[in-house]
Amino acid sequence: MSPELLSERREIMPEPHLDQPAAESFLDRDLARKFWPENIAGNEKFLEQIDQRRELCDSLDAVINSLPRPDVHLSEAIKNGRLSEEQAARMYSALNKMLEQGRDYQRIILYLPFEFLPNESWQPAEENLRQALGDFKNNYLAAWHNLLDIQDVRANFVDGDVLEVSRRSGDLPRVVKAAHLAPKLVASGMLKVEDIDNIITETDDQLLRESLGEALAVIADSENLAEKKAAEAITPADIQNELSEKFKNIDQEDFGDSSEKRKKWLQEMKKQEAIDLAGEKISAAILDDSLSAPEGYLSSGESRQAFVEGARLAIEAAAETEPEKASSLYSKYEQNLLELWRGDDREIKNPLAKTFRRLNNFGIVSDAQLADLNIIQPKLSGRLSENLAAVKEMPEIRAMVAKSEKDPELSRLIYPVAMVYGSRLKGYGEADADIDLAVFVRPGIALAEREKLQELLKNNFAHDKIGGQIAEFWLEEKGNELSVRDLPERDTKMGESFWTHVLFGAAGVGDEQAMSELREKLLAPYLRETDKKIMNREARGLYLEEMERDILQYRLLHKGYERFFPPAGGLHSAHADKVDGESMFWDSGYRQLATKLFASRVFLPKFQT
DSSP states (O other), X not given: OOHHHHHHTGGGOOSOEEEOOGGGGGGOHHHHHHHSOHHXXXXXXXXXXXXXXXXXXXXXXXXXXXXXXXXXXXHHHHHTTSSOHHHHHHHHHHHHXXXXXXXXXXXXXXXXXXXXXXXXXXXXXXXXXXXXXXXXXXXXXXXXXXXXXXXXXXXXXXXXXOOOGGXXXXXXXXXXXXXXXXXXXXXXXXXXXXXXXXXXXXXXXXXHHHHXXXXXXXXXXXXXXXXXXXXXXXXXXXXXXXHHHHHHHHHHOOOOSOOXXXXXXXXXXXXXXXXXXXXXXXXXXXXXXXXXOGGGGGSSHHHHHHHHHHHHHHHHHHHHHOHHHHHHHHHHHHHHHHHXXXXXXXXXXXXXXXHHHHHHHTTSSOHHHHHHTTOOOOOSSSOGGGGGGGOTTHHHHHHHHHHHHHOHHHHHHEEEEEEEESHHHHTOSOTTSOOEEEEEEOTTOOGGGHHHHHHHHHXXXXXXXXXXXXXXXXXXXXXXXXXXXXXXXXXXXXXXXXXXXXXXXXXXXXXXXXXXXXXXXXIGGXXXXXXXXXXXXXXXXXXHHHHHIIIIITTIIIIIGGGTOOOOBOOOSTTGGGGTTTSGGGBHHHHHHHHHHHHHHSOOOOBXX
C-alpha cells in the first residue's frame, strides 16, 4: 500500500490486525487458502506437500505422546503395549517420505531421538513395520553420509557462544556434527567401528577426521561411568562466601575486545556456572540428609539461587528412581520455595519458575499450583501464535503500530506493519525477556535516511522490552515483486534476505491489506524453485538452515529447553566431553521436541509457478 493511499484512510484506520506467522499456513489447507493467493493456495503440488508434512507431524505426535518418558525405546513401548506397531510404521513411513525427497530436510537426523533408531534385537511382528524400518535404516544412513560433507559452527550445538561478526579475526570453530552421532549409531548396530575407520582412511577432510576421532573416543568408553559425588560438609556461610568471591572475580575479569552486550552475556554465563556448582553441593547434601539450616541460604541473593538450584536437582534426582522420596523432599522445602516466590527478589523469580515447571513434569507440582502461582507452561511445540496470549505487552505493541501508521514521516519510510518474533513468541522466553520487532522499509528509500529512520523507530516504539533494537528489512522492487536488499552495511539490526525465521516465523501486527501485499509480493517468491545463490550457498538450503538454527538452536538448545523439562537420557561416558556431551543436544527430551519442531517449522514448500 502506497503512503498516499495510507494517508487518505489514516483518520478511519481500524485497530491493527494481528496475523499468524506465515509458517503456520504450511500445515493447514484452510489457513493456506486465507494466507496465499489462488495461484499458490490452489497449486496441487503445494497442497500435496502440506498434506505430507501434516501427516509427519501427526504421526510423530502419536508416537511421542504414547511414550511414558523420552528415554524409552520404541521397541520397549510396543512390547509394553503403550505403542502399536501400526503407529510406529506410520511414523517411519512419513519420515521415509521426507528423507527420500533429497537433501532439503535430511538434517532432521541430527535431532531424531536415538530411541527411534532400530536395533538388532528389535524384530517386529508386522510386515509393514519391518519394511518401514528397513527403508528407514537405509534412508537414515544415506542422509548421514551426505551430512558428513557439512561443517557446522560448533558453538551452535553447545552454548551459542559466537563472537560478533565485527570482532572476528577468522572463521568460527567448526565441527562435522553428523560425525558426532557415530557412538549412538554403533550402539544401535546401524554402524560398525570398521565403517568409521574406513571413512577416516579414505577422506581428505581434516575436520571430518577430527570429528570422527572425537566420536571414536566415546565409542571406546563404557557407558554410564559418571560417579556419584559424595556430599561435602557445607554451611550457608561457605556457599555465600564462595559465590561472593567468584562473582567479584567475574565482575573484574577482562573480556578483551567484546561489546558491552557480549560482556554482560559472558558474565551472566560464568555466574550461572558458579551458582550451578554451588547448587550441586547443596543437592548432594540434601540427598545425603546432611543439609542443615536451610533458612540460612535465604538471606542473600547468590545463596538463594544456589539453594533453589540445589533443591530442584535433589528432587529431580530422587524422582528418577524414588518418586515417594522426591515428593517428600518437595514437601520438606516447599515453604522455603514459596516464601522466596512471595518475596521481592526479582533475580530469584526465573530460577523458581524453572523449578516449579520442571517438577510439574514429574507430577510433584500440580497444574493447579502452577496456576495459583501464575506460572504458564508454554506451547513449545504447538502453533507459535498460541504463545501470543502470554505476551502481555501485545496491546502496547498494537498501539505503537497504530501510532506509526498515523505518523506521516514514519509511514513514508516503512510499511504499516511490525513483525513480532523471538523467544517470547516461541514460548521459552521468560516474562521479563526482550521483545523482538522487525519492520519493512519501503522500496526507494535512500540509505542516507537510515539514521532518521532509526530515531523515528526509537521514539515510536519506546518500550523498555524493545529498547530501540528493531530489525529493518530494506526492500526493493523487482518487477511485480519485492525482495530484501542484502546491503554491505551489515549489522545486527539489518535484516537479510535469508532471515526466513523472521519472514515466515514472526507474527504480523498492522494494516491487513499491507500484510497481504507483503505475503504476495515478498514471501511468495521464496516458495518458487530456484538456483539462486547467497554467499556462495544454495539459497534454499540457507533458508532452511536459518529456520533450523533459530527454532532448534538459538536459544532453545542453549537454555530454553532446560527451563521447562528435567533431563532424560543423554550421553554418559568418560570422554563424552569430546563430542560436547554436556550439551542439551544429547538429551532425549530435547531431541523429541526438536524433531517435532523440525517437522512443523523447518519447512518451505517449493513448486514451479
